[in-house]
Amino acid sequence: MPTSLPEPDLRGHTVLALHAHPDDESIFTGITLRRLADAGARTVLVMATAGELGESRVPLRPGETVPERRVAELERSAELLGVSRLVLLGRRDSGAPGGPASTHHRALALGDPLQLARRVAEIGDEEGACALLHDDEHGVYGHPDHRTAFRIGAAATDLLGITGYGVTVDREYLHLSEGGPHLVHGAAAWAAVPYGRATCEIALAVTGDQAHLACKRAAITAHASQLDESDVPVEGFADTYGYEWFRRRGRAGPGVLDALGNAHLFATA
Ligand SMILES: [Zn+2]
Known part of the structure; x- marks a missing residue:
């Protein structure tokens, strides 16, 4: 891990990041969002749900609901990651496939991806965004909400005609890593699905220095x-x-993630 990295100048560029649940932004794109902000880019985080089904492991204040707590935590995470604007799409956590929440009328997985993509594209249009980060085709690990976030993100990218970056994890790297389990391991076990991609399927890896890592951990x-x-x-x-x-x-663009300097580590997927 390098001790410090020279940042490219990304002033004047805006990058959108679409995620399914509060915490995904920090776990999967925390370093990337922080580095984009440090490089002068404007970052807009679009959160599809408020993670309604994540039971709180700490006592809530009287009258406080799980989504209220999770949105407050998301605001803090976004602040730590230097996010310029946070937009809530207002859908609801779908939970496990076949579970009681999966048929809720606001469940993200039941939403019309094209309609939601139009909303994301409107935001991208008014922001003049040049790139959109969103889940990859597998939804990182297959949660129905993450798969829906892929469909929304891919359609919005097409509507905007900009570069799309599909968020995933390198399962070969994580398998060999000596750092201990990644949160995606538990999530994939919960969903009983495989996770991530093989290294050769990945176009770009973004890393950071100690300060970026500390920031990512604080956001998580x-x-x-x-x-x-x-x-x-x-x-x-x-x-x-x-x-x-x-x-x-x-296309790879100088004003987007490829400028963060690690593209040379991997062949283009
Ligand atoms: Zn999630």
């Missing part, structure tokens, strides 16, 4: 209703969480 642990600091121990954090992986749709 801002979601204190969902996880304890001991779930992401400092020891091994750089190994397990020090890279963020993307598949690319559209």
Whole structure:
């Protein structure tokens, strides 16, 4: 892990990031969002749900609901990651396939992806966005909401005619990593699905220095209703969480993620 990295100048560029649940932004794209902000880019985080089904592991205030707590945690995470604007799409966590929440009328997985993509594209249009980060075709690990986030993100990318970066994890890297389990391991076990991609399917890996890593860890642990600091121990954090992986749709651009400097590590997927 390098001690410091020269940042490209991304002033004047805007990047949209679409995620399914509060905490996904920090776990899968925390370093990337922080580095984009540090490089001067404007970042807009679009959150599809408020993670309604994530039971709180800490007591809530009287009258406080899980989504209220999770949105407050998301706001803190976004602040730590230098996000310029946070937009809530207002859909609801779909939970496990076949579970009671999967048929809720606001369940993200039941939403019309094209209609939601038009909303995301409107935001991208008014922001003049040059790139959109969203889940890859597998939804990183297959959660129905993450798969829907892919369909929304891919359609919005097409509507905007910009470069799309599909968020995933490198399962070969994580298998060999000595840093301990990644949160995606638990999530994939919960969903009983495989996760991530083979290294050769990944176009771009973004890494960061110690400050970016500390920032990512602080953003993850801002979601204190969902996880304890001991779930992401400092020891091994750089190994397990020090890279963020993307598949690319559209051309590589100097004003987008490719400028963060790690594209040379991997062949184009
Ligand atoms: Zn999620």
